[in-house]
Amino acid sequence: MVHILGTLLKDHFKVKYALTKFYGIGVNRSNQLCARFQIHDTCRVKELTPYQITAIASFLSSPSTAPALPQYPLAPPTFTPPPPNTASSDLLAKFKAQQANAPPLKMKNKEWRDPLKSLKVESDLRNEIRENIAHQRMIGSYVGRRHAMHLPVRGQNTQNNARTAKKLNTMERW
């Protein structure tokens, strides 16, 4: 059992499904997160190392301030690796020098944008939703009025049904 940002992730869950328990993370975001932290498809929560758990927790607490992703060089078929006793600090220094000069990654002739940079979860997302509703009210729009009256916002019929809207459409949503 792991608690991350107040959400409990049960041990026997696969990580890619356990991450969907966060408010604001669905299947696609979860796959992107697993790829980011090199978590394989069938990894269970109990198999995660403490380093990985800390990495996920620190990322989700503020996704926008996460460091840029490194572009790892991949060995061509003719590559001969240096001997195993090579110091990792030397390799790291060489890699960092290479990264500093590397151009930004391009995919399909466009600069790659991290889809997780704009990720919001839990309380941040709830606040954003509340702010959006408050903004609509402030500018006096139709949408704002409908929220205030606890009625459907998107042009649904109200002669019958509209039960969900009457229950959930409020100004203080979340």
Add this chain to the structure above:
Amino acid sequence: MSLLSSNARHVALVQKSLAAGALRAASQPAKAAPKERKAAQSIGGVKKGRKEKWETKKKQEKIHKTKDIPRFTRMAETKLMMPKTFQRPATLPEAFKAGSGHVLELPLFGRETLVPRNVGKAVSYSDAPNNAAKVFGLPRKMFFEYRILSSPCSVVRDVTLQAVETLEKAKASSSLDSRIVLHGRAGCGKSFLLHQAVQYAQAEGWVVFYVPRAASLVNSTTTFAYDLRTQTYLQPHASYRTLDKLLKANSALFAKLPMKKALVTEKLNVPAGTTLADLVQIALKDRSAGNSAVVLDALTSELQAQTQFPVLLAVDDFQALLQDSSYKDHFLRPIKANHLSLPRLILDFASGKRTFAKGAVVTALTNSDTNFNVPLEIQDALDLPRAHPVSPYQRRDGDVQGYVHGLTGFKLPDRMSSDEMAGLFSVWKDDMALTTDKYDELFLSKYVESDGNPRDFVWKGLLSTFST
């Protein structure tokens, strides 16, 4: 649940449940009479204009009341115990009863039994704990078949003798000269032949490195982590398990092979002269598999250099290593199989970039895996028959083309000969798997229906037939 449950056991179970039921009835007090259901009531009268609707509703309720749920009664005890027919009672032969110890008795697979006069006869494998099949596992479909058979066995074929001949020639030469890919149509016996080659090599004292399901290395089921030194993604837990299996299958041979070169890393310092068995034990002590990949690499380098024992690297599902894996990198792009440590190790040997001083690399393609189809590059290299027309404009990966260059294709015949098929038939007949005693009719009809394809003959023919 056993397929071969005895009638006696069934009867005993039924009697037990009846006895339990009787006990339960005796312990419970008699049930009180059921309460009378209240009729539907309208409080405050019915709305204007809805009286008729209300009347029909009340009538429907009365109908529902009379349609009682049927009461199920227990079947009479004597009826339960009766067999289905009197002519052929539903009792099983002695061989099927639990504890009968029925097992196929066949000659053991080895040099003495792999002779031309034994083509078409079945041979069984040794039950030793270090048997390659027990240690490394088996391909899925072979595993299902061996689960049903009372003892693992296979038929000696022409191609088996050819494989034995090839391995004998490869024994004294470098693996660069013996890089073989078994191919043929689905179900023609490629995995079985590869398994036979592995068993032969192990019986002859080779070091065997068998990968029965290479697809499990690339389908994103084990941990992976990027390594700056090798510039590939290491697979720590897969390497750990591979080391464990290699040690179990070849422990006697590894104990006789000393390391020629010391292994020095930041965490390890293994001096030269340490046996390979001890080297593997050092890696296996670390349960977090931190050193496994580098130790596996060192082990294979030592096996390359040594000339005491020939080495066989046998890989099934080889086509899975020649395309994108199911792993994804940071940017959600698929990682190519040749950028993962274990597939890369296998590909280096298959392509001849690394060679065993003495030994062979034998691989087999799988046509039945829809997740990992046979890629274009190997279709071109081996001139495989195509299901659809292929355009020269379809993209081929240059790296993969390099890896498949120089591989020798060995095509298995589409059809088993009638002698070989008869041998296969007799295995299932002797193992009491057939539902009829009209053997000639069954054999010929299924041989023709399956077009000589061994898998179809067994699974769609013998095991799926309704004939009695």
